[in-house]
Amino acid sequence: MPPLQAPGPDPDSPAAEPKAARVTLLAHSYWPENSPPQRRWTALLREFCAFGWEFDVVTPVAHFPAGRRELPPELAGRAFRRQEGQFTELIRRVPYLPHGNSHLARLLGQCFSAALSVPLGLLTRRPDVVIVTAPSLPILAAGYLLARLRRVPLIVEMRDAWPDLARDSRMVRGRVKSVVETAVEFVQKHADLVVTVTEGFAHTLRSRGLQNVATVSNGLHVDTIPVMGPPAPERDVFEALYLGNHGESQRLDVAIRASALVGDAMHLHLVGHGTQSPALEKLAAELGAPVTFHPPLHGQDVMDRYASADTCIVSLRDDWKSFETTIPSKTYEVLAVGRHVTAVVKGEAARIIEDAEAGDIVPSNPEAVAALWRELAADRSRLVRSEASRQWVKEHADYTQLAAKYMAIISDLLSETPAPQR
Secondary structure, X not given: OOOOOOOOOXXXXXXXXXXXXXXXXXXXXXXXXXXXXXXXXXXXHHHHHHOOOEEEEEEEOOOOOOOOOOOOHHHHOOOXXXXXXXXXXXXXXXXXXXXXXXXXXXXXXXXXXXXXXXXXXXXXXXXXXXXXXXXXXXXXXXXXXXXXXXXXXXXXEEOOOOOHHHHHOOOOXXXXXXXXXXHHHHHHHHOOEEEEOOHHHHHHHHHOOOOOEEEOOOXXXXXXOXXXXXXXXXXOOEEEEEEOOOOHHHXXXXXXXXXXXXXXXEEXXXXXXXXXXXXXXXXXXXXXXXXXXXXXXXXXXXXXXXXXXXXXXXXXXXXXXXXXXXXXXXXXHHHHXXXXXXXXXXXXXXXXXXXXXXXXXXXXXXXXXXXXXXHHHHXXXXXXXXXXXXXXXXXXXXXXXXXXXXXXXXXXXXXXXXXXXX
16 A cells, blocks of 8 residues: 655645654554544644654554454554655554453553563654653653653653543542552653643643643544535434444443433444443343444445434543543544534533534433433424534644644744753
């Protein structure tokens, strides 16, 4: 498969001003996988590489989500071999440990790959800066060590609210700080820059004394997302759609229970996979809920599901405080296609839905969600959305602008870093 060509730089774009640099990026998942870090950095590198930035990506052999390699070696990569990316980046692959849905096996695999990322990172071209992207926690330590050994600045990218999430999810308990919390806070405090994807978590880190914190949100290239026409004005069965991870964080059991309450007057489509998938399928069967489970979809298949949906679900559990500063990664795509949003979220994510005039905020309980869906089915005029949500994404979450901001932030950091450290 030949590498995709990056678009040529626009000389009038503000992203043309920062001086190009060389970056070593450590990520626990990257192209050709389909995952949140892959989608974010594929979109960012499209812009970075167009402006002459050089990237060496250190990442495991592609094995997400099954925990084993399913793609041919020419795509998945080979351990310790160099591989050309989609743009001008060079990919260095580390081995991985096969695993299933076991949290412990996955953690051990991440530790194994992170440990090997340090020596392999030392074999890449000498960078101007090291960027490490969490939430894979072991790779944070690898990024810290690599940056110190290379004697270059370290940028830590926190895509989730760690270490707060560790306590909310009961990964750690009690009043005494855990090893996980201490380690994450150590890396954050010793990084030259911490990049968050939400303003709320940036504020949280600043309140803890971190000075050098910036926000570069998730997003998408709006011009790659088609606009959906409004749903049919009349329809016998109301259709709700969820695309994304099926994990503990999403509490998709609420949507399944809500669909069971509505009954045959609706149908719920759940697209994706996750650690909770078996339990969710069992729950739907026990309740006789009108639910269809789909494997992860890509490309036109995703657009077809959007076109068929009356409303799209954005969901995070409401009993973890850290989620008040978390935005589900699919939010921006749902806003861009222009579908009504059933938003089972609080905090910053709820504010975005309101600002974008994208849909309805509803409490995380089956009765409330079911009541909303009955109301929407009875008055389908509420499903017709304006261009406001797509316009919001253009103004706040288009990767062309986000990458320009990121490049400027990195350039400012490098210009302020003493020469001996670099």
